[in-house]
Amino acid sequence: MSNNAVQPGARVLWCLRRRTTDVRCLLYADILPVEVHVMHDRDVILTELFQDEKLAIEWAKVYGDRLRGRGWFDTPNDSAKAG
Secondary structure (H helix, E strand, C coil), rough: HHHHCCCCCEEEEEEEEEECCECCCCCCCCCCCCCEEEECCCEEEEEECCCHHHHHHHHHHHHEEEHHCCCCEEEECHHHHHH
């Protein structure tokens, strides 16, 4: 998964893969409300809004853990997280 699909101001919280599908979680914390986008490849499949960054990050962690419990795994050597 390349980093070039991440919009400016977004921070990648996690990237997961199952078979050939990538899902990633992006945090937009520069504005209020804070937004979390879950993306399936390049399509936004879920957007959640939060009043602060801490709540957004906690929600994203729980959501990612739930996917891991359903067979998704962390993308190895994930260069997108460096952003």
